[in-house]
Each structure stands twice: as structure tokens, then as C-alpha cells.
Amino acid sequence: MARTVQITFDCADPGATAAFWAEALGYRLQEPPAGFESWDAALDAMGVPPEQRNDASAVLDPDGVGPRIFFQRVPEPKQNKNRLHLDIRSAVGLEGDARMAALEAEAQRLITHGATRLQRFEPALPLDGGHLVMADPEGNEFCLD
Incomplete structure (x- = not known):
């Protein structure tokens, strides 16, 4: 059985890193959940405090062919050369x-x-x-x- 792949980046600024990769790949930022006009409205409804609103972001292939790319905030900075790129x-x-x-x-x-x-x-x-x-x-x- 074939599997799908999501690529995940650890980063300090998920929103900015996601915006860069959306531009680089011709992807689009993932839209907020159905029923919400913005991510702020969705995160308000979920009770996510403002200081945690840039903890994650994602970009999607507009054609639905390429993998979803997820960006998550981590506390430590990048240390070495990537083993995967x-x-x-x-x-x-x-x-x-x-x-x-x-x-x-x-x-x-x-x-x-x-x-x-x-x-x-x-x-x-x-x-x-x-x-x-x-x-x-x-x-x-x-x-x-």
C-alpha cells in the first residue's frame, strides 16, 4: 500500500519560513479550517493564546500533487548541515x-x-x-x- 509524505521543517519562525517555501515552490499557505475566515478567528475559537499563534504553519501544492510541507517552532537553532534537503x-x-x-x-x-x-x-x-x-x-x- 502506497503512503503519502509530509515534509516537516523545524524552525524558529514557522509563518515566515512557510511564506518563503510557498514562494519558492509555487505552493500556497494552508487555509484556516472550514467555517473560519482567518487563522486568527480559528485560533481564537480554539483558545490558542497570541504567543503560540506562530508555533506552526503549512503550505500545500495548489494542484494537490506534491506533499504538504509543515513548519513547527522549535527552541534550538539550526546546528549543522542538513542530512536531507x-x-x-x-x-x-x-x-x-x-x-x-x-x-x-x-x-x-x-x-x-x-x-x-x-x-x-x-x-x-x-x-x-x-x-x-x-x-x-x-x-x-x-x-x-
């Missing part, structure tokens, strides 16, 4: 200079949303067409591939 496939089908130009353009777009460019790997065919290593606003590494 996401690859954002932003140059599929492109090769050489055209591929690297598309990756650089996407890197610049994401930098305006808080990402940091960490490293560029030139094409090393046949296995690697070139990629960029980036970090989200909280330092979580990801690749533009």
Missing part, C-alpha cells in the same frame, strides 16, 4: 549555459525573498548538469537543480 527542479530539460542561466535567475528571485546563495557547481556531465546550493532564511540548505 530539497532540490527545486527549476531548469528541467535545459543544458549548459541555458541551464545555468535559468538557475541563476531563480536564485536571484529567491534571494529577494530571503534566500542566500551558498555555492555554484558547474556542469560535470554526464551525471550532473550543474546546480546551485542555496539556504532558506533560517539556513536550511536546498539546491536549485
Whole structure:
């Protein structure tokens, strides 16, 4: 039996981190529960105090194909390099200079949303067409591939 996957990020600011990843992936923020016009209204009804309202957030693929991505507040900061990371496939089908130009353009777009460019790997065919290593606003590494 096949299973679905949810990807979870530990972070200091779930709302901001979710907004970044929604932008990066073309996802949307998860809407409040049915019957509520906003998350504040839903959280009021649930009795969640204001200081806990940024404890979690989630983003969804608008087409319902990709996994839900959940963001949860944790007290400790990021300590080391990720052992798992996401690859954002932003140059599929492109090769050489055209591929690297598309990756650089996407890197610049994401930098305006808080990402940091960490490293560029030139094409090393046949296995690697070139990629960029980036970090989200909280330092979580990801690749533009």
C-alpha cells in the first residue's frame, strides 16, 4: 500500500519560513479550517493564546500533487548541515549555459525573498548538469537543480 509524505521543517519562525517555501515552490499557505475566515478567528475559537499563534504553519501544492510541507517552532537553532534537503527542479530539460542561466535567475528571485546563495557547481556531465546550493532564511540548505 502506497503512503503519502509530509515534509516537516523545524524552525524558529514557522509563518515566515512557510511564506518563503510557498514562494519558492509555487505552493500556497494552508487555509484556516472550514467555517473560519482567518487563522486568527480559528485560533481564537480554539483558545490558542497570541504567543503560540506562530508555533506552526503549512503550505500545500495548489494542484494537490506534491506533499504538504509543515513548519513547527522549535527552541534550538539550526546546528549543522542538513542530512536531507530539497532540490527545486527549476531548469528541467535545459543544458549548459541555458541551464545555468535559468538557475541563476531563480536564485536571484529567491534571494529577494530571503534566500542566500551558498555555492555554484558547474556542469560535470554526464551525471550532473550543474546546480546551485542555496539556504532558506533560517539556513536550511536546498539546491536549485
